[in-house]
Amino acid sequence: MNIDKDLVAAMATPLVLAILAEGENYGYAILKRVRELSGGDLEWTDGMLYPLLHRLERLGFVHAEWGISPEGRRRRNYRITDGGLTQLANQRRQWATANRTLGGLWDLAQPAGA
């Protein structure tokens, strides 16, 4: 299944924030987690994650710090901030509303499992 590009873009911020809410993480592992969660359905151009992370950093939702990977390579770790958690909660409410609205319609039109 291919998810629409606009929908992916809309999901990106809450998705990244939610993954970081699980704990400090870095780019490659965040993307791996996305793939894992979506079962590979969510196609994402990997590189686009980084400008997004930088934007979240600029907005103060995440805090970034250079660290060292176990292989001894420089690696940028991202940690969610209090502002990020507030933003995540906010986005979560919005998505819940969207889910509830669409879900109500779709459950009536199509029996579960169809």
Next chain:
Amino acid sequence: METTESTDAQIGQWRSAMLRNRAVTESDADELEGHLREQLADLRKAGLSDDEAFLIAVRRLGEVDRLTAEYAREHGDRLWKQLSLPVDVSNPARSLAVSLAVALGFAVLAAVLVQVFRVLATTHVISFERVILNASFLVLPVLGAYFMLQRRMRWRTIVGTAAFVSALVLAVNLFPFEIDGSTFPIAALHVPVLLWFVVGFAYLGGDIRSSGRRMDFLRFSGEWAIYYSLIALGGAVLVGLMSVLLLPFGPDAVSIVFDWVVPSGVAGAVIVAAWLVEAKKSIIENLAPVLTAIFTPLFAAMLVIAAVTYTVAGVWRNFDRELLLGFDALLLVVVALVVYGISARDSAKGSGVMDVIRLLAVLAAILLDALILFSMFSRVGEFGFTANRVAALGLNLVLLANLIGTTWNLSRLVAGRAPAIRLERWQTGYLPVYTGWVLLVILALPPIFGFA
């Protein structure tokens, strides 16, 4: 997992392709490279060959152009190179053509203005001196207008700037200069400098408060000077060959070149050079910092040797005070070496050998200047404050004060006690001092010396 040499070379190529866009910094590239390498390791663990793994990993990361465009969107403020013309990402070739057409339009406008005044001068409607005095008013405000359009400056700011320039035009043209006097050439020399600061105001879209933005203007000025010199060299060759070709038609044909082609070219190139700096800045490396790096050690050596021999041999007593203006030029070069030396550095980094060399050059320049000023004032009875000397001495003191502040900031940088950004702030913060001095020389000096 270790990568092979060929993969490393491929990664290196990909990395430099990313870095070609100035919105991507070294540390961004580090982050992406780390990602790429980890992806490569995973793919090879899954049994792919090096080349296959590289192709897939790079593809997953995304096309370099789209990726750098995304960085540019996020980090629009990061580097002055991203101040560039609003490029339509979906069609860069077209937006480049449009921006060139706009720039050429302004260049033609400048050329036409210059030609109108030249014709008026040759037909004796206005004097040749008046053309000289007003030459920069014909060209630099056009460049300013070009930037006002590019930066979409607010109308109120545009009107304010235009009013300031108009007042300046009126003032210098209403001044009853004695044509053979010295205040006239002094004013004529300072007007373009003041107008260049007006261009800077337009270049920054009126936002002159931020030090980083002012630094952008300094960078622009350096690159512009280099582009203009290159265009002038090419233009000289063109004019020379054109004259040779036209020679069989007689001297009148050659004079057409010098009446029509040369002035138009000199004026138009001002705009074209500015467009080139804006349009090409993400394509080639900035040249001013490179030239500075070459010349800083040479100038430092020259200044240190001069300072030592002047002191030891005592020749500073023989310094001809009429040469003070030439010495001002030397100080100006030293300031420029410092400014363009720091313009390309990462302000987060610490000091290096170049900073020590810079410090030596600045110290030697200050010592030399102090000797010369002392020699002048020790003969204070002979000094005699003429307009020329006041202009030269004032500029000298303005530059000397800058260099003393520079020494303070540079030595703290070298000692690791202050970041490089302090030095940058000092230089950008000094810009209003130059502007004020130039304004003073144009508007106050001539009346004080009775326009003689």
